[in-house]
Amino acid sequence: MIELAPSILSADFARLAEQVESAAAGGAVVIHCDVMDGHFVPNLTIGPPVVKSLRKVTGLPLDCHLMIENPDEFIPAFAAAGADWVSVHQEACVHLNRTLQHIRDHQMQAGVVINPATPVETLTEVLDMVDYVLVMSVNPGFGAQKFLPRSVHKIRRLAELRRQRGLSYRIEVDGGIALDTVVEVVRAGAEILVAGNAVFGKGDPKQNAEKLLKAATEATLEKV
Ligand code: DX5
Ligand code: ZN
Numbered sequence: 001m002i003e004l005a006p007s008i009l010s011a012d013f014a015r016l017a018e019q020v021e022s023a024a025a026g027g028a029v030v031i032h033c034d035v036m037d038g039h040f041v042p043n044l045t046i047g048p049p050v051v052k053s054l055r056k057v058t059g060l061p062l063d064c065h066l067m068i069e070n071p072d073e074f075i076p077a078f079a080a081a082g083a084d085w086v087s088v089h090q091e092a093c094v095h096l097n098r099t100l101q102h103i104r105d106h107q108m109q110a111g112v113v114i115n116p117a118t119p120v121e122t123l124t125e126v127l128d129m130v131d132y133v134l135v136m137s138v139n140p141g142f143g144a145q146k147f148l149p150r151s152v153h154k155i156r157r158l159a160e161l162r163r164q165r166g167l168s169y170r171i172e173v174d175g176g177i178a179l180d181t182v183v184e185v186v187r188a189g190a191e192i193l194v195a196g197n198a199v200f201g202k203g204d205p206k207q208n209a210e211k212l213l214k215a216a217t218e219a220t221l222e223k224v
Contacts, residue, residue, distance in 0.1 A: 002186060002216045004209055005030035005063055005172070007196030008054075009045065010143045011205075016050075017057040023199055026209025030063050030085075032174070032194045034143075037068035040092050041141035048074070048081035055082030065113065065174065065194075067140045068092065072099050079106035087111030087134050087172075090122055100129050111172065115139065116148050120157045130169050132192065133158055137185070138175030144197035147176025152188045159189030179215055186219035 006028045011019040020031055031054065036045040051062055061084035068074065071088045072095075078086055086103045090112055093099045103110035109131035112123060116136055123133065135158070137151035151173065158171050172192035173185045182193060193216060199208045 001191065002213065002220060003030055003192045004028045004199075004213050004216070005032040005192055005194045006199040006205065006209065007032040007034055007143065007174070007194050008200070009034040010196035010200040012200070013050075016054065019200060019205055020054065020058050020060075022205040023209045024058065024060060026199075026206035027213045028060070028199070028209050030061050030192065031058060032063045032065060032196075033083075034196075035064055035066045035068060036141065039069045040089065041067040043141045048077040051078060051081040051083055061085055061109075063087070063111075063172075063192075063194075065111075065134065066092075072102055075099075075102050075106055075108075079108055083108055085109040085111060085132070087113050087132070089113045089115065089140075090118055091115055096126055097129070100126060104129070113140075113174075114154070116151060120154050120161070127161065127165065127167055127169060132170040132172050134172040134174055134194075135190070136175055137173055137177070137181075140175070144201060145176055147178075147181045149184075151175075152184055155185060155188040155190050177212075179211065182212060182216050183219040186216050187222065 006023040038044045063085040064083045100110045111132040113134040138145040173190040174194035177195040178198040
């Protein structure tokens with residue numbers, strides 16, 4: 001089962017409710033919120049107030065991808081704002097186990113994220129305590145970047161480890177996902193597809209979401 005999670009980073013923030021609604025009409029089932037602090041990544045975006053506003057206009061799960069230093073400090077604020085899923089970067093967490101537990105203690109789904117240069121093996125000790133693993137297929141910080149193909153073997157490896165260890169985390173991929181890359185990541189085992197530019201960049205978010213989901217679903221039929 002493939003889930004499309006449009007990233008609002010590429011949406012028109014003045015018309016956020018409308019844009020989210022349009023993507024949902026096209027089959028999106030999760031809304032991905034990119035939170036950047038200008039320290040962990042070289043860009044600034046949104047925080048809990050925008051999540052709180054989104055909460056009022058959609059019933060879809062809000063997937064908050066924290067690209068920030070000291071994420072522990074902000075987990076309660078995201079929970080209070082109505083976030084459903086929170087993911088933190090392995091690279092940003094000195095006490096990763098504690099941070100993931102902190103997310104779960106706030107009744108949210110916990111995800112762990114790895115940058116393109118971070119190996120899957122760095123997650124070995126936490127795979128049994130996460131609801132999802134997010135593989136970055138671009139260096140985080142900006143939308144509309146070029147997909148990095150080396151991320152595909154990490155998706156495959158995570159699917160293999162899950163089988164071997166009898167775990168149930170879901171595999172999410174983020175960065176450069178579009179019609180020309182979606183088949184490859186789905187065949188490798190990605191189940192939650194984040195897409196910003198491909199959904200909100202140009203044209204109609206509804207139609208863009210539909211096309212992307214169609215290509216992704218067709219790819220599952222040929223999965224090897
Ligand atoms: C990158 C963000 C992504 C980004 C994806 O730092 O985490 O979620 O918005 O955007 P596209 O799909 O445009 O690569
Ligand atoms: Zn993201």
